[in-house]
Amino acid sequence: MKQNKQNRSRGGFFKIIKKDKHTQARLGVLSTPHGKIETPSYVIVATRAEIKCLKPSDIKKTKTQVVIANTYHLWNEALNSKLETLNKSKTQNSKTKTFLLKKLGTKLPTMTDSGGFQVFSLGFGKENKIGKILNAHPVDNRLAKSIIHRRKNIRISQRGVHFLLDGKKRFLGPKLSMQIQKKLGADIVFAFDECTSPLDSFDYNKKALERTHKWAQESLKYKVKSEKLSGKRQFLFGIVQGGRYKSLRIKSSKYIASLPFDGIGIGGSFGKDEMVKTIKWVIPHLPKEKPRHLLGIGKIEDIFNAVEQGIDLFDCVIPTREARHGRIYTKNGHFDISKFRNISIPLEKECKCPVCKAGITRRKLYELFKGSDKEKQKAQRHATIHNIWFFNNLLEEIRKSIKNNKFEQFKNKFLKQFRPQP
Numbered sequence: 001m002k003q004n005k006q007n008r009s010r011g012g013f014f015k016i017i018k019k020d021k022h023t024q025a026r027l028g029v030l031s032t033p034h035g036k037i038e039t040p041s042y043v044i045v046a047t048r049a050e051i052k053c054l055k056p057s058d059i060k061k062t063k064t065q066v067v068i069a070n071t072y073h074l075w076n077e078a079l080n081s082k083l084e085t086l087n088k089s090k091t092q093n094s095k096t097k098t099f100l101l102k103k104l105g106t107k108l109p110t111m112t113d114s115g116g117f118q119v120f121s122l123g124f125g126k127e128n129k130i131g132k133i134l135n136a137h138p139v140d141n142r143l144a145k146s147i148i149h150r151r152k153n154i155r156i157s158q159r160g161v162h163f164l165l166d167g168k169k170r171f172l173g174p175k176l177s178m179q180i181q182k183k184l185g186a187d188i189v190f191a192f193d194e195c196t197s198p199l200d201s202f203d204y205n206k207k208a209l210e211r212t213h214k215w216a217q218e219s220l221k222y223k224v225k226s227e228k229l230s231g232k233r234q235f236l237f238g239i240v241q242g243g244r245y246k247s248l249r250i251k252s253s254k255y256i257a258s259l260p261f262d263g264i265g266i267g268g269s270f271g272k273d274e275m276v277k278t279i280k281w282v283i284p285h286l287p288k289e290k291p292r293h294l295l296g297i298g299k300i301e302d303i304f305n306a307v308e309q310g311i312d313l314f315d316c317v318i319p320t321r322e323a324r325h326g327r328i329y330t331k332n333g334h335f336d337i338s339k340f341r342n343i344s345i346p347l348e349k350e351c352k353c354p355v356c357k358a359g360i361t362r363r364k365l366y367e368l369f370k371g372s373d374k375e376k377q378k379a380q381r382h383a384t385i386h387n388i389w390f391f392n393n394l395l396e397e398i399r400k401s402i403k404n405n406k407f408e409q410f411k412n413k414f415l416k417q418f419r420p421q422p
Helices: 056-062 074-082 100-104 117-128 141-148 173-183 202-230 246-257 274-283 299-309 318-325 360-367 373-403 407-417
Strands: 016-021 026-032 035-039 041-046 067-069 110-112 154-155 161-165 166-174 188-190 236-239 263-266 293-294 313-316 328-330 332-334
Touching: 016 373, 026 141, 026 373, 035 041, 041 318, 041 373, 056 373, 074 173, 100 110, 100 173, 117 154, 117 161, 117 236, 166 328, 173 188, 173 202, 202 236, 236 246, 246 274, 263 274, 274 299, 293 360, 299 313, 299 373, 299 407, 318 373, 328 373, 360 373, 373 407
Parallel strands: 041 067, 041 313, 067 110, 110 188, 188 236, 236 263, 263 293, 293 313
Antiparallel strands: 016 026, 026 035, 154 161, 161 166, 328 332
């Protein structure tokens, strides 16, 4: 597929403002129909087009620039919705009220994944109780071969994926994924792919990669066709896969880079401490002028390492999920709120998030978490606001450090003081 006038017409989507002199870190701006995104940026997870525990009015108070919703989990709701997301004219009206913006209750840029991660999480991940990051020591090939086909909740074919959950059958492929994402109306969408397990063998990953590349072509075809019919413009990212295998990652990088995607996602699974190595395999083969999104990654150290290698965007549930369980993030590390039932000190000294500015102390937050259901909901809201603000503010500081050619100094200083507290 040639990189023709379709690419030229989208030249203003991503602009690189500055590159760090000492690393691959870069400062950029993504221009979407519903606002600009300054990069590097943390993409906040809004699985069902809502950030759990937050009111719509809370979202922008947390410095959130962009959210990502889940195509699989919004599947039925989107297709059954009567909300019209397409413009009658051939131009994008920034005031169009999309399905996602209606549910979010506020206007800001949005993304949707393709549903490809659920191929892993609801199949292999759920069955074998592992995540996309393999924290244990590598297993031998015999063990990997014995469990790679234990995906009883799904069946994968060349056309797509058959899910069987709660006694219900459903099929998701590139065409339907693009249709759902079009109906959701996100500014940025992803091609349908297969996310493999960190325990999958080279042979399995090779076959899965062939499917992912085939689905990438089909996702482009269906998406371009819908644009011609509707005039609705969405920016499509292709996804690099290949698991833990260098040759497959390089092959996928070159192939996805050769297609006229608006941006590139780096997906799939990694072994423990393999993320940076994998990014280094991939980045040299990606077009410099296109944004790069690292899917499902968001720990503090990983953020710095990814930005250092030239990653522009990443999403993760860490800020929100951990907040709901009482883990609070600060510049000196994170802590469990249960340790502070008798200590009336701020969540973080000199923090300017709405919660800290309102004077909520660690003791007060602990009491709310241990109180009634209503009080616990209030505690989870406070914790979520604080954590999201913390991560977004960290990225703001990272952007400033790149602008001032001080990224390395900022990284070293921050990581030296960031130590999880007992």
